[in-house]
Amino acid sequence: MKITDIKITPFRTYVDRYRNAEPLPQTEIIQTLTTIETDEGVAGHYLGGQGHGDQDGMGSASREFILTRIRELLVGQNPFDREKFWQWMWVSKTPENVMGVIDMALWDLAGNYAGMPVYQMLGGCRDKVKAYASTYPNMGSVENYVEHAIACREQGYQAYKIHPYYFWNPETGRQVPGRPSHIKHDIELIHAVADAVGDSMVLMYDPWGTYHTVEEALVVGRELEKRNYYWFEHPMPEERVDAYQRLSDELTIPICSPEILAGHVFTRADWVKRGAADISRIDVLRGGITAVKKTVNVCEAYGVKCEIHMSGIGNLHVLGSSSEDTCEYYERGLLAPGVDYNSTPPYLEASLDPMDAEGYVHLPSRPGLGYSFIWDYISEHRAEGAEHMSLGYWARG
Ligand SMILES: [Mg+2]
Known part of the structure; x- marks a missing residue:
């Protein structure tokens, strides 16, 4: 052919x-x-x-x-x-x-x-994957997040990931390109969501690299630890590996990174070796299914989890072909109040990542993707x- x-x-x-x-x-x-x-x-x-x-x-x-x-x-x-x-x-x-x-x-x-199906060609491991609800950032008031988390729990999600406030000031409702993080408000959010759903949902937290110093990341990380958050994702810009090593040494909550750093399997392997993060992270738009499977294999060999970044059918097939011990969750979203994520796109007969009432996304049984x-x-x-x-x-x- x-x-x-x-x-x-x-x-x-x-x-x-x-x-x-x-x-x-x-x-x-x-x-x-x-x-x-x-x-x-x-x-x-x-x-x-x-x-x-x-x-x-x-x-x-x-x-x-x-x-x-x-x-x-x-x-x-x-x-x-x-x-x-x-x-x-x-x-x-x-x-x-x-x-x-x-x-x-x-x-x-x-x-x-x-x-x-692609996941079976890779070597099938499971036909459904636990999903977490992944929010848009800047969802307005703390109450908005709380109501949204409760609504996600009612839909069946067992886990909820906060993208907090960045490049946007929740007090003024204005964008702030030069001072991306709003730590005081982020900490309020961390506690409010934990108060509302922390006993019934796994919680994750991702400020998308907007904390610019180790000290800022430490302040927030210690609050996350108090409330038993599952991971602290991409807290700082990912170019400074030494800063990540110091942060990971200081905190007990698992640090999940690098998610958007260039270099796919090669940078992830280097971070694993250096102990710069506790959980690795990659997605299929960083070198394809082939790059992600290489990364998952490196992580598995070192006993480090690799949480797959973003929604997407390619990511779902990687998850279907990987052990839950290494790749646990599917990131479903981004979600926010007033955003209908569940409808099928008008150019497809069926949704690519349908979720059941228990919060599992099912792998497709059709051939290919x-x-x-x-x-x-x-x-x-x-x-x-x-x-x-x-x-x-x-x-x-
Ligand atoms: Mg992220």
Whole structure:
């Protein structure tokens, strides 16, 4: 079998978003569908490629990279040589999200050819995974978070992760790009949510690197320890590994990082060796399923957990092929009051990460990644040349 072409189909669609205490229902986005075609009629697909999860299409730079350099590299090759392509892309400094999109479209292709879900091709380990509700940051008042946590518990979630206040002052309701963290309010939030649901939900906490000193991270970390939070994720910028080593030495709560640092398996392996964090972290838009499985294997060998970052079908297949002892939770979201996450996107027949009443997300039984596309919707909403704009937390507006 040979790869004959790689195509990207951008199309216009709508999804609920949220920013700075304000729901943004049915926000227009540009989704992208990447397709790898072969001379035997079997194809592989990947939806998205940027932002959080599967919902955000790739921007023009990623699309151009794929349609020029990657297409030139892969056309004429055997689509099952994923590891060879991964090595080619890594050494040629391919952007990590592009590596991920290509790697996952190839996994989908292999699964479609074999008639088997990707997680079983990787080696099936479980067909459902515990989910946690992952909030948007800046959800307004402390009471908003408390009500939201209770509502998530009622939906079946057994665990809840707070993204607190950053780049936004909860007192003024204004954005503050230069002073990203609001520790006093964050600590109020930590205690209020623990008071409300701490006896019935596992709680995690993620300020997304907005504490700029070890001292700030220590102050908040000690409050999290008092309330038995399960992990403290990405507390500081991830470029300063020594600062993470000092923080991990000082605190008993597990530090979960690095989540967004470049270098996928290589930086994660280095952090594990240095003891810079207690739990590692990566997602499929940092080098694909192939990079994440390598990372999970390193972590398993060292007895370090690897909690998978973000929602997304590729992440779910990694979880289905990994032990709960190493990769425990699926991050479901982002969620906020007024955001409908459970509805099926209009371009699919079925949701990619449906959750049951006990808070488990089920792996798809369809072949490949498990997509069921509504092709008419995609062709009717084609948007050639349209640029995707994702919502930054720090954006003005
Ligand atoms: Mg995070």
